[in-house]
Amino acid sequence: MANSSCSDIKVLGAWPSPFVMRVRIALNIKSVKYEFLEETHSSKSQLLLQSNPVYKKIPVLIHGGKPICESLIIVQYIDEVWSSGPSILPSDPYDRAIERFWAAYVDDKIFPSMKLLNTAQGEEKTALVEQVTEGLVLLEEAFQKSSKGKAFFGGDRIGFLDIAFGSMLGWLRAIEKMGGVKLLDEAKTPGLVQWAESLCGDGAVEGIIPDTEKLVEFAKILVKMKGH
Amino acid sequence: MAEEVLLFGVWGSPFSRRVEMALKLKGIQYKYFEEELTNKSPTLLKYNPIHKKIPVLVHNGKPIAESQVILEYIDETWKDCPIFPKDPYERANARFWAKFIDEKCLPGIFNACWGEEKQHQNAVKEACEHLKHLENEIGEKKYFGGEAIGFVDIVANIIGYWLGLFEEASGTKLLTREEFPKLSNWADVFVSSCGIKENLPLARDKLIAYFRSRFGTGSTDASK
Numbered sequence: 504m505a506n507s508s509c510s511d512i513k514v515l516g517a518w519p520s521p522f523v524m525r526v527r528i529a530l531n532i533k534s535v536k537y538e539f540l541e542e543t544h545s546s547k548s549q550l551l552l553q554s555n556p557v558y559k560k561i562p563v564l565i566h567g568g569k570p571i572c573e574s575l576i577i578v579q580y581i582d583e584v585w586s587s588g589p590s591i592l593p594s595d596p597y598d599r600a601i602e603r604f605w606a607a608y609v610d611d612k613i614f615p616s617m618k619l620l621n622t623a624q625g626e627e628k629t630a631l632v633e634q635v636t637e638g639l640v641l642l643e644e645a646f647q648k649s650s651k652g653k654a655f656f657g658g659d660r661i662g663f664l665d666i667a668f669g670s671m672l673g674w675l676r677a678i679e680k681m682g683g684v685k686l687l688d689e690a691k692t693p694g695l696v697q698w699a700e701s702l703c704g705d706g707a708v709e710g711i712i713p714d715t716e717k718l719v720e721f722a723k724i725l726v727k728m729k730g731h
Numbered sequence: 732m733a734e735e736v737l738l739f740g741v742w743g744s745p746f747s748r749r750v751e752m753a754l755k756l757k758g759i760q761y762k763y764f765e766e767e768l769t770n771k772s773p774t775l776l777k778y779n780p781i782h783k784k785i786p787v788l789v790h791n792g793k794p795i796a797e798s799q800v801i802l803e804y805i806d807e808t809w810k811d812c813p814i815f816p817k818d819p820y821e822r823a824n825a826r827f828w829a830k831f832i833d834e835k836c837l838p839g840i841f842n843a844c845w846g847e848e849k850q851h852q853n854a855v856k857e858a859c860e861h862l863k864h865l866e867n868e869i870g871e872k873k874y875f876g877g878e879a880i881g882f883v884d885i886v887a888n889i890i891g892y893w894l895g896l897f898e899e900a901s902g903t904k905l906l907t908r909e910e911f912p913k914l915s916n917w918a919d920v921f922v923s924s925c926g927i928k929e930n931l932p933l934a935r936d937k938l939i940a941y942f943r944s945r946f947g948t949g950s951t952d953a954s955k
Binding site for chain 2: 557566569571572573576577579580583584596597599600601603604607608641
């Protein structure tokens, strides 16, 4: 792929969004420079509304004026366009299917439970903690199979599922802190605990996942805004 | 190497029919196993322990679940008659609409057909908004995939065929020709296309009866 100028590539996003983090990590893996346009929480820019008229949500990647929406779709697009850089999805179709399956699992099962856990109390909270933990145990098994003893789901380097799940780590930790619960557990998910450390120390991820404290503060503001 | 392709599905399910459509379009030989939703086989549960759902494709002993994941796998493994475009932007666009259909359209349709009575009008409005997006996307194209059936067309089998059944079962009409002439036209073309028409469950009455028994007789019916 020919060199594109930085202004050719824009990411519409917001710093707390794990979905936006996915796009930025993928661009970092490919060493692609981009312009980051921060959306404010209170109102959506004209550019966002024009670029994503269906969902009106971030992230949006704008490449050469053309918008691409939905984080995992954007990550696959990045992988296909900047094909000379390190691969994000594995080359074998079966391995690709497994990563896509688990990435969908993160979005359809783990993330929604995490979100609810944020404001849950009592019995509901206990049930949600169990749900998230069970999901993480399944991911632990997937990790053991997929990594084959290496640091990441993708092997030696961060791949698609690392990005899909890794982007959730900031919020996972924030929810643990706010809720006084343990989700990623040495006893139940030792591989993932180690994986989380490796992921957060990786060059492509550096500076992308916000500090737990910052996310906790943001969550408090959100709760106030929603009048809970 | 002898190739073994197994598919676990349910005759009336648009999700397993999608996989069959792709396999048939590409001329792939497979062995089909009909599952009962209320009595799932130990084999299915072994191959899909996470979701315990159909469809599951098993290729040379390796299982893949989730219809859209399976479709991508099929296209990447058997390169004849591609269902995905080559261009990365077009591919992203196809994935976007497929996701939209399953995550927004389908739940919206269900809500309109079988949701709470007092929310009925709003639910119908929302479902039609989703269909409007598809109406705009199909535009003047023959198929969502252009000149040939593609990934989005296959995923949109729900809109092309099953929506009519849901409408009849529930008494809620959504895809009207007046409001959605292009999408209605696409549906006509889709269900009469080679590779698709042979693969639709044609026992409409049986299906309508099934949907009524499973979901109720419509938004005016309190029981679901």
